[in-house]
Amino acid sequence: MEKILFVASESVPFIKTGGLADVVGSLPKYFDKEKYDVRVMLPKYMCMKDEWKEKLTYCTHFYMDLNWRTQYVGILELEYDGITFYFIDNEYYFNGFAPYGDMYSDIEKFAFFSKAVLSALPLIDFRPDILHCHDWQSGLVPVYLDNFRYGNEFYRGIKTIMTIHNLKFQGTWDTKRVMDITGLPRYYFAPDKLEAYKDANYLKGGIVYADRITTVSSSYAEEIKTPFYGEKLDGLMNARANSLSGIVNGIDYEDYDPADDPHIEKNYTVDNFRKEKVKNKTALQKELGLEADHRVMMIGVVSRLTDQKGFDLISYVMDELCQDAVQLVVLGTGEEQYENMFRHYAWKYSDKVSANIFYSEPMSHKVYASCDAFLMPSLFEPCGLSQLMSLRYGTVPIVRETGGLKDTVEPYNEFEKTGTGFSFMNYNAHEMLGTVRYAERIYYDKKRDWNKIVERGMQKDFSWKNSAKQYEELYESILC
Structure with a gap:
């Protein structure tokens, strides 16, 4: 059975700011259960509703180095709709009234999250064949994975997919600060890797190091190879064109069904x-x-x-x-x-x-x-x-x-x-x-x-x- 781990910053029904959450929360249910074991890993935000926080069960915890700091990493889990969700817990990073705040704190928050995801894998008894990363918040996962492979047999052979839901948001910050935050060697901050226009760019790192890149429609996959849509990464998109494809999102036909939608005045079907x-x-x-x-x-x-x-x-x-x-x-x-x-x-x-x-x-x-x-x-x-x-x-x-x-x-x-x-x-x-x-x-x-x-x-x-x-x-x- 193939093991797939979705890595993302939001998912319905736990936390949602946009369409990304719909994809991460709905798509895993639709894979063939006999062939694929698909699980999801998210941050445990303090602003999640209590009804969800109360249902999480403790899995394990450990301490992880993030360059010169040592940080607590808790792992909690919950089975929902037949899918196992893991939550990375650290109140210092995931407090606040919203999942995202100002860019500087988000840059450190998601560097911590990306490294914590990989560090957690040996402890949760789930070694994925593929890490399926979504948007810039998980862009460092393929980069850290490349770094982890040296001298650690566990991480060899794990493949990565980077899905771009919106190329406009890339997670960029001053290179020197990002080196300090992530603890990644200087080698990764070259123009053919993480560096873009003198800044460090999380999404670019993910695109460079992922085995495959997908976007959420075929036309968008073509459009982002052009300067107008490419958000300054069109050159990279052309360079990786052989690994780039588009798969259109779906919607949950159970949630959106005029035949038995409880929110509407009168139910109806294509026949009436x-x-x-x-x-x-x-x-x-x-x-x-x-x-x-x-x-x-x-x-x-x-x-x-x-x-x-x-x-x-x-x-x-x-x-x-x-x-x-x-x-x-x-x-x-x-x-x-x-x-x-x-x-x-x-x-x-x-x-x-x-x-x-x-x-x-x-x-x-x-x-x-x-x-x-x-x-x-x-x-x-x-x-x-x-x-x-x-x-x-x-x-x-x-x-x-x-x-x-x-x-x-x-x-x-x-x-x-x-x-x-x-x-x-x-x-x-x-x-x-x-x-x-x-x-x-x-x-x-x-x-x-x-x-x-x-x-x-x-x-x-x-x-x-x-x-x-x-x-x-x-x-x-x-x-x-």
Whole structure:
């Protein structure tokens, strides 16, 4: 049986700040249990909910050198949904009200975490064949592993995969300080290893030393080889192109299922959505104080409100969009300028725009189930999960053709009667508005075609089953 250990900084249901947690928490359940023993290792954050902290059982502890300091490392474990989760405990590093703080303390925190993961392996009676590392927080694991191999037979032959969920976040800090923090020899801080533009770069270290690199969609794997998307690492991505591949994320089809979702007003399936889905819309209109009219097209947005997600485009044409026969429901928090922009338009067009500047899981389900279309005009999108949830709930995505959005949303073709959504190519506000208006036209004038788009979207399978199969093939190719 192949043994795989996921190493990550967050995972549902224990701690979540973004899509990374969904991947780490959901994907391990979908591997073939007879062939793979997949476990997960995380930090034990003080800010985890007590209901989880109380369930952890003590495994062992030891003391570890982190260059000139000696630090306590506790290991706790918990079985959840048939998967063993290990938690690395150290209150000095993992205290605070959030998993991440300022960059300097995070750099030391995740150097400690990466070394502790490897140091813990001989003590937990689990020697993985593959360490599957996620994002910069575990970028030093392949580097430390290379260092540990000298003179220690236990670590020889362990393979590593580095999965990049978002290349923008790399974990960079002053080289001299990182040498002091990590205790790694000077040899590792050369421009062909950890050093990038005079700083030490955790993610770069992981990419250089991992046996394979994956990203969360095939298009993003291609895009990051170009200067625009490559975040200054495009040269390295091209150099490692033979080891780089993209596997689209999935979503948990049990959590996101319109047929028995407890959060929504009226459950529905691909067979009866024509009658039942609209009942969610009218319920949400009443709840949010929008004009109650089941015929009007409702467009949803559930997102972090940041530049990356294309909100400068929406901001630019918001007044024009509000002249159309549409309602806009926004859910999320983020940059102040966008939070205030949506608040302003919710005040100016109170019967058309609802700005919910907070995040709530039940409310997000209501938005996916109630809206007719879902707007996601990202500047870049490694994978994106919201468009997959929209398709699952029969809410037609309107997206920009980038990264995972391009890979998962097939643009509607009115002549061939194909497609699961609408898309535009250039990062341009009026091109986006033109695409939204084209979708409006189909919605109002060609209702039968619109329902067929919905139906095709709901029939697509973006569950983790597909992704897990592709990861299994990747594991086999490394181990054979």
